[in-house]
Amino acid sequence: MARTDKAVVLAAGRGTRMRGLTTDLPKPMIDVRGKPVLQHIVEGLRQAGVREFLIIVGYRADAVQNFFGDGSRYSIEIQYATQAVQDGTGRVVDLARNFADDSPFVLSYGDILVDPGNYKRLLNLPHDVEAIISVTRSEDVSKGGAVFLNEEMELVDLREKSKPGEPTSSWYNAGIYTFRPSIFDFTAKLKPSPRGEYEFDRRHPGSREVRQESQSARTYWRMG
Numbered sequence: 001m002a003r004t005d006k007a008v009v010l011a012a013g014r015g016t017r018m019r020g021l022t023t024d025l026p027k028p029m030i031d032v033r034g035k036p037v038l039q040h041i042v043e044g045l046r047q048a049g050v051r052e053f054l055i056i057v058g059y060r061a062d063a064v065q066n067f068f069g070d071g072s073r074y075s076i077e078i079q080y081a082t083q084a085v086q087d088g089t090g091r092v093v094d095l096a097r098n099f100a101d102d103s104p105f106v107l108s109y110g111d112i113l114v115d116p117g118n119y120k121r122l123l124n125l126p127h128d129v130e131a132i133i134s135v136t137r138s139e140d141v142s143k144g145g146a147v148f149l150n151e152e153m154e155l156v157d158l159r160e161k162s163k164p165g166e167p168t169s170s171w172y173n174a175g176i177y178t179f180r181p182s183i184f185d186f187t188a189k190l191k192p193s194p195r196g197e198y199e200f201d202r203r204h205p206g207s208r209e210v211r212q213e214s215q216s217a218r219t220y221w222r223m224g
Contacts, residue, residue: 002125004104004178007050008096011038011110012058012083026060028110029067038064038110042074048119050106051076054099056092058083088197090190097184109175122178130182133158134174145173160199 011028028038042053053071057064057080064080071078081095096105104125114134122132133155135147146169148157158173159166190198 001127002104002180003049004106004123004125005049005051006054006100006103006105007045007052008054008056008093008099008105008107009038009041009045009110010056010083010089010092010108011064012056012061012092013086013111014059024060025063026058026110029060029063032113036067037113039067040113041108041110042068042076044114044116045106045108045119046074046076047116049123050119052099053078054096055080055110056083056095057081058086088193088199090187090198093179093183093187100179100181100184102181104178104180107177107179112175114174114176118176122176125178125180130180132178134176135171136174137170137172147171147173160193 009028011026013027028041029036031037032040038055045053053076055064055068055078061080061082068074068078079099081099083092083095085091093107096107099105106119106122118134122134125132133147135149146159146167147155148159148167148169149171150156157167159169187198193199
């Protein structure tokens with residue numbers, strides 16, 4: 001079992017569907033229950049044992065960097081990298097290459113909240129598994145990733161924003177992963193999807209080489 005104390009959090013998005021709330025702030029910095037969503041995520045990961053963070057910034061990067069600084073007030077280390085173009089999760093993962101080095105790492109979208117207990121389950125990566133993807137039920141998979149699993153909760157297929165008439169699943173991508181550094185060999189081979197983004201969607205070239213298992217995420221909430 002490999003254990004990691006590193007996490008990458010994606011906080012570059014503006015949130016175009018929440019324009020009234022994100023005029024001056026990136027979406028992950030919107031307050032929920034008295035603190036930014038991103039702070040909930042960082043604190044949950046820290047509580048689980050993460051000590052090194054890479055936060056991917058973009059729109060209003062200053063708002064994130066001024067709030068969190070170098071992480072010292074949370075007794076953690078925070079680095080930053082900038083995503084200049086919003087072209088998909090598959091491409092943004094490459095920004096973590098130097099940060100990860102030869103260690104596994106957790107990757108989380110910066111606009112979701114889960115029961116913090118989920119993070120502890122994602123920090124341990126079995127030796128025969130290259131990646132873990134978190135999943136949840138009761139979501140509209142047409143708005144995100146439909147995850148197809150076998151009876152052993154192993155990943156069979158992953159489809160981003162399926163079109164009407166395409167196969168669907170009761171499992172939805174909850175937006176938290178654990179990766180080994182082998183993920184960078186995988187992302188280097190990705191081609192743009194029909195939507196022009198670099199996605200983990202297994203319908204597209206170069207996307208069938210990472211063996212993954214899944215973890216069900218409890219108490220899941222994602223911003224619009």
